[in-house]
Amino acid sequence: MKKYTLFLLAFVLHIFNTYSQQFTDQVKTFVAVKDSVIVIKNITLIDGTGGAIKNNQTVIIDTNKIQSIGDSSSIKVPSNAKVIDGTGKTVIPGLVMLHEHMFYPQPFENWFSVGQMTFTFPRLYLAGGVTMMRTAGSIQPQTDLNVKKWISEGKMTGPKMHITGPFIEREGYQIPELGFIDGTSEVAKLVNYWADKGVTSFKVYNHITRKDLKICVEEAHKRGLKVTGHLCSVTYEEASDIGIDNLEHGFMVSSDFMENKEPDMCDPFEARKAITVTPEKDEKVGALIKKLIQNNTVITTTPVVFEPYTNHEMVPGGGQEALAPHVLERIKKTYQRNINKDSTTTVRFHKNMKWVKRFSEEGGLLVAGTDPTGAGRTVAGYANQRTIEILVEAGFSLPEAIKICTLNGATFLNQNKTTGTIEPGKTADLVLINGNLEKDIKNIRKMEIVFKDGVGFDSRKLFESVKGKIGLN
Known part of the structure; x- marks a missing residue:
């Protein structure tokens, strides 16, 4: 039993190390969300396929992958998830x-x-x-x-x-x-x-x-x-x-x-x-x-x-x-x-x-x-x-x-099997925008969180960090 427990622990640590990204303190400054399970609910979804825009959607991210997508009224939300309310907001692929x-x-x-x-x-x-x-x-x-x-x-x-x-x-x-x-x-x-x-x-x-x-x-x-x-x-x-x-x-x-x-x-x-x-x-x-x-x-x-x-x-x-x-x-x-x-x-x-x-x-x-x-x-x-x-x-x-x-x-770039659209199984590269792009395309400038490989970066904090510096380095 003890050997089995040690094996299970080693396996869990292996999985954690495989999928958990490690960042320096400088990079961590810009990380807004870094949970293993993330739910973004009540959003307008533009999935990148060119298909119809969908309203009242929920996206579930597990580790660094998109696990599932569905109507917010019916999709099951994991109990251990970090939940982000996206009411009035839009999600697009990175x-x-x-x-x-x-x-x-x-x-x-x-x-x-x-x-x-x-x-x-x-x-x-x-x-x-x-x-x-x-x-x-x-x-x-x-x-x-x-x-x-x-x-x-x-x-x-x-x-x-x-x-x-x-x-x-x-x-x-x-x-x-x-x-x-x-x-x-x-x-x-x-x-x-x-x-x-x-x-x-x-x-x-x-x-x-x-x-x-x-x-x-x-x-x-x-x-x-x-x-x-x-x-x-x-x-x-x-x-x-x-x-x-x-x-x-x-x-x-x-x-x-x-x-x-x-x-x-x-x-x-x-x-x-x-x-x-x-x-x-x-x-x-x-x-x-x-x-x-x-x-x-x-x-x-x-x-x-x-x-x-x-x-x-x-x-x-x-x-x-x-x-x-x-x-x-x-x-x-x-x-x-x-x-x-x-x-x-x-x-x-x-x-x-x-x-x-x-x-x-x-x-x-x-x-x-x-x-x-x-x-x-x-x-x-x-x-x-x-x-x-x-x-x-x-x-x-x-x-x-x-x-x-x-x-x-x-x-x-031959990367379309892993990124480019918001679909189950693909890498969680997506952007949470505070606004409706159909009503005003300039809401594209209101990006809040940019998820890369399932880690959410604070868009505004990144912009602010280089204000007045372009042309220098």
Whole structure:
């Protein structure tokens, strides 16, 4: 009997150690809920599948998994559960976002430059409901790999991360943080070096050649890894036919509509001009969308970074409170200088949203991200919430918008069997929001608790912890 008791105790301890996450004191500061059994009752549920919104629902979490979901009037609540009353609140899956970065603009005089946000951005992403993300290009890939590891070990606060290697690019834009290849012969070496280090994808950039891309895709695919691109010198159609997995920024950087485009050459000004003048329903647009869908090429929409300078918001999503004073002052000056000055930007922005919606409606896999670069108006966390608002404003239904930012991202990352939707058996990655998103999509900004692997983090406390620090670290 004694041996049986000792065996049972050892088994229980093994199960506890297997599923109980250990955190440093610094991380524990942000943990709001860490019970083995958690019940969130009386909620409105948007489950991430794209299906109908359900009211008066209860979600039961056991350890780090979603155990069951049902109507609050009939579901049986475990007696040992931590019960959270979600009356008037909404639960959505944790966001899975695919164009994120760990860096932020730090321009100097006439130089565009970026700086690593090692400590602030992971907190902001989690605060904004992101439980899983891909860094779509790194300037410090080893730093990103370290942060990923330390988050998984409970030493830092942030989402689960999929790391993309350094940008694969030829010299064109003078951005000092980018590495540049001198020729195609360097591509395979770069891919295999960083694949050995643990990155899971690669990103090609504006000035690569078709041959560069072909080698990158071949080498990455040999290892079961994926390639995405912010393109210019290579068209979307060319990249799709070569076998690229993903294209960034919707159609905003496509050079496919230029007349007499020179192969392997980037002219971003002509490319933008061509998008501006191409009719919304031009047959070339339809043909390109059909080609991308046939080739299973995934599109990432990043509307926040392209949001026009209008009277809507200086920093989309309200992220100005996170900015260091000198950064906020710079952005204010830029905003005041540009507000309502460029109608062509607005034309491209709205046309692009119609094209990505068409791509999605015709069967393409549309995912989302924020790209916190550009002029600095895009801030991690805040921008992720704003992305969902923009999708709804562009005509996507609320369930569709949530699905794009959850299940679709998980599907691309091959994580959809474990996360991306709120279903029994899946990992408890979900967000409790204080408000009804159907009544006002801006309630997405009222996130209270972000559950990652069944542990609830205090969204507001995370946001507050980095106020005034973006641009510093």
